[in-house]
Amino acid sequence: MYNFDVVTPKTVADAVAALGEEDAQALGGGQTLIPTLKQRLASPSKLVSLTGIDEIKGIRTDDSGVLCIGGGTSHSTIAGEGSAYPALAALAGNIGDPAVRNRGTIGGSLANNDPSACYPAAALASGATIVTNSREIAADDFFQGMFTTALDDAEIITEIRFPVPExxxxxxxxxxxxxxxxxxxxxxxxxxxxxxxxxxxxxxxxxxxxxxxxxxxxxxxxxxxxxxxxxxxxxxxxxxxxxxxxxxxxxxxxxxxxxxxx
Amino acid sequence: MAKVQMTVNGKSVSGEVEGRTLLVEFIRGKLELTGTHIGCDTSQCGACLVHVNGQAVKSCTMFAAEAEGAEVTTIEGITGKDGSLTAVQQAFQDYHGLQCGFCTPGMVMSATALLKDNPKPSEAEIREYLKGNICRCTGYHNIVKAIMAASGQDVGAIAAE
The missing domain is CATH 3.30.390.50 (CO dehydrogenase flavoprotein, C-terminal domain)
Structure with missing residues (x-):
């Protein structure tokens, strides 16, 4: 790996500020980005770790029955606590292996938009809303081609809202x-x-x-x-x-x- | 370089690390706890599996800096103070759940995490949970038997596939 600094902000606001620096990059659970860095396919000057930000973790159901999942929520948490949307919980529980699921996050997966990842299919089929620190993006507008999304450079996925299907x-x-x-x-x-x-x-x-x-x-x-x-x-x-x-x-x-x- | 502080096997530890220093490098290189192995370094094999805040994690795919303030447990931290083996370790010995032993620290840490969440796993659940731990010697049968035994279950029924 090329070297870089790692910062571990505790709030979304601090993370966004850190991402404002040139060549800074967000680090979710790292289960894709760390292998990528090892292959020297990325060379950020600074990694902004999102795993210490409690405000973007967790699962709740809002008043209209929409399942709202924090962007920093791990696959294992969604598999275990996402029973309001069984197909989504099952998807999360079949990603990678248990240790990978303990680190990897839904926000990281969606932001990366790997053409073979599982969550993009769930978000698009559910007509989910991707909420960031600055706006709400419909899934139909979010995915813009292989490894490409509507996210701006210093934009963090804070929540994904899934209308629960029949x-x-x-x-x-x-x-x-x-x-x-x-x-x-x-x-x-x-x-x-x-x-x-x-x-x-x-x-x-x-x-x-x-x-x-x-x-x-x-x-x-x-x-x-x-x-x-x-x-x-x-x-x-x-x-x-x-x-x-x-x-x-x-x-x-x-x-x-x-x-x-x- | 930046300072990182965490608790490893119950002891508070700290050290200077680069941003790119992996947790496994910190554990092995700085703390000299070499029971945690580096097998593939690509998060496939699970030889580097440790527990971070109680959860199974591949320490080759996490930076030391990300473990700031965390509780980390390695293979060295699960035995009793007198060196007595845990039920999982003893069962690996009793059922010959290892040959060369390279994957064993990761296997034992993975099995320990499984039994914490699921004290009586089925054979299928054990095999599913071990998806991220690769052993090139045993063919897994004796590992699965050891975990069945460690959880107090009958090992006789395990099919030799």
Whole structure:
């Protein structure tokens, strides 16, 4: 690793101030950033650790039943205490391994927007709101391509607000070495329609499969997906799977998600 | 360099560290507690697993500076003052849950964390929990048996897959 300073602010305001310095970077749980630093793929002058900021940790349900999760909340906390949204808790409990889940945070994952990460699919399928120190961003506007989000440089995710769906399910086709999704499909059924978000598949990162959403919104059944197939245009192709294979998995996993959601 | 202070195995310790100093480097290099191993250094293998504020953490993927004020427990900190083994350690010995022993500190710390949260795990839960701990000698069967035994459960039923 190149060297850098680490600061450990206790408040969001102090963290934002520290991030204002040139080449400063936020450090969430570090489960992606630290390996990245070890490979010298990043060279911040200062890391602003967010793990000591208590005000962005924890889970609550607001008056309208929306599940609000602090950006600094770990995957293991969401897995254990997120039972108001079972599909989300299950997703959190299947990321990486137990020790990784104890450090990694939902805010860190969303801010990184890895094209194969799990949480972006949950946030997009749920129509979540990403709250930062300065504004609220709809999930539909937040994800802007592989490793790219609407966040500004010195902006910190303080909370993610998930409207809890009537039914939901996440199907992760795991790449067993990395434990990221080779393809993952998050399905959420709300009173006003169904949302389907796909991770792991596209060169543009997480996206909504609108044809499946339309079909399932009018008929929430596995049969409604018959004849639908996701396009392999601009799908990720690598040693683990071709673009066509990933496109095929999207259809299979969406059907499985509908069946599992019941 | 900046000063970091934490409690390791019940003792208050402090030292000067660079920002990039990993917790495992602080534990091994500064504190000379070399029971915690560095296997892969990429957070895959779990040989460096310690407890930070009671939670299992891979100490190769956390900076020492992030442990400021934390309670850290390493493999050296779990035995009794007289050197007596914990139930997990004794079971690893009794059931031959190690061969070369390199992964063992991480395995024992992981198993200890599991049994704290889940005192009677099923075989499947043990195998799932050990996802982040890699052993290249044992094939895991004796490790799983040891953890079943340490939790007071019958080991006879474990399938040799």
């Amino acid at each position: 039914k939901a399910n996440y199907q992760k086709f795991e790449q067993p070495a990395s434990r990221f999704s080779l393809v993952g499909v998050f399905l959420a059924k709300y009173a006003d329609g169904v949302r389907v978000a796909v991770t792991g598949a596209s060169n543009d990162g997480v996206f909504r499969w609108s044809e499946a959403e339309t079909a399932l919104s009018s008929n929430f059944s596995v049969d409604a997906l018959d004849g639908l197939s996701a396009s392999s245009d601009d799908m990720i192709a690598d040693m683990h799977g071709s673009a066509e294979y990933r496109a095929h998995l999207i259809g299979v996993l969406t059907k499985r998600a509908v069946a599992a959601a019941g």
